[in-house]
Amino acid sequence: QQQVKQSPQSLIVQKGGISIINCAYENTAFDYFPWYQQFPGKGPALLIAIRPDVSEKKEGRFTISFNKSAKQFSLHIMDSQPGDSATYFCAACRPYSGGYQKVTFGTGTKLQVIP
Amino acid sequence: DSGVTQTPKHLITATGQRVTLRCSPRSGDLSVYWYQQSLDQGLQFLIQYYNGEERAKGNILERFSAQQFPDLHSELNLSSLELGDSALYFCASSPRGGDYGYTFGSGTRLTVV
Numbered sequence: 001q002q003q004v005k006q007s008p009q010s011l012i013v014q015k016g017g018i019s020i021i022n023c024a025y026e027n028t029a030f031d032y033f034p035w036y037q038q039f040p041g042k043g044p045a046l047l048i049a050i051r052p053d054v055s056e057k058k059e060g061r062f063t064i065s066f067n068k069s070a071k072q073f074s075l076h077i078m079d080s081q082p083g084d085s086a087t088y089f090c091a092a093c094r095p096y097s098g099g100y101q102k103v104t105f106g107t108g109t110k111l112q113v114i115p
Numbered sequence: 116d117s118g119v120t121q122t123p124k125h126l127i128t129a130t131g132q133r134v135t136l137r138c139s140p141r142s143g144d145l146s147v148y149w150y151q152q153s154l155d156q157g158l159q160f161l162i163q164y165y166n167g168e169e170r171a172k173g174n175i176l177e178r179f180s181a182q183q184f185p186d187l188h189s190e191l192n193l194s195s196l197e198l199g200d201s202a203l204y205f206c207a208s209s210p211r212g213g214d215y216g217y218t219f220g221s222g223t224r225l226t227v228v
Contacts (some may be wrong), residue, residue, distance in 0.1 A: 026156065032215045036127050043205050044158070044218035089158065098147050101164040101209060103217055107157045 003090050006106025013113050019077040021109045023090035026071065030092035030104075035064065035075050036088045038108075047088070048075070080113045087111070117162040118142065119208050119220035127226045133194040136223045138182070140187055140208030144218070146170070149181055150205040152222075164189055201205045
């Protein structure tokens with residue numbers, strides 16, 4: 001129940017195209033869903049995040065779509081650029097009493113944007 | 116700079132040795148998490164501390180141990196190192212409560228030869 005399933009494992013998109021990465025979860029206790037972007041040799045960095053009370057969040061070319069009933073969320077990268085080539089991780093967070101959280105990561109998607 | 120400081124950045128050591136990786140969380144953050152990432156692999160959760168106490172354990176080997184000190188910095192100790200322990204080790208921190216500001220450090224690259 002703690003798993004977050006992410007697909008695809010890898011993705012090749014042409015410059016200017018739309019990149020779509022999907023994640024699914026089971027545990028309804030999750031209440032915060034961030035996406036992280038990781039460049040080779042670097043730590044993952046928070047890209048965008050959403051809470052389940054909204055169905056979509058957009059920040060620049062990056063959009064999260066959230067389907068609470070289906071327990072699925074996805075990252076859309078519009079007008080994909082070669083500089084977007086990185087590994088993307090979805091995650092799901094849940095709070096615990098005592099004020100701390102647990103974070104479950106997806107397995108990652110390696111995105112390559114070709115010119 | 117994410118605010119999470121990891122040292123050293125690189126470490127090369129021989130099999131059978133012991134190393135200590137250090138993490139200073141972002142100012143004000145109480146939770147520290149350790150992750151292992153092997154080449155082209157995902158993030159394997161190792162262990163979590165919150166305000167000095169262990170809160171969750173993942174796939175952490177018995178040869179590995181960690182602790183969080185009163186000043187909230189954390190150390191990950193890896194002993195009897197094997198070639199397969201070569202990986203990037205990341206630390207992340209998050210604050211108390213409902214703010215899920217989960218921030219990663221830049222990692223320590225461990226190479227066991």
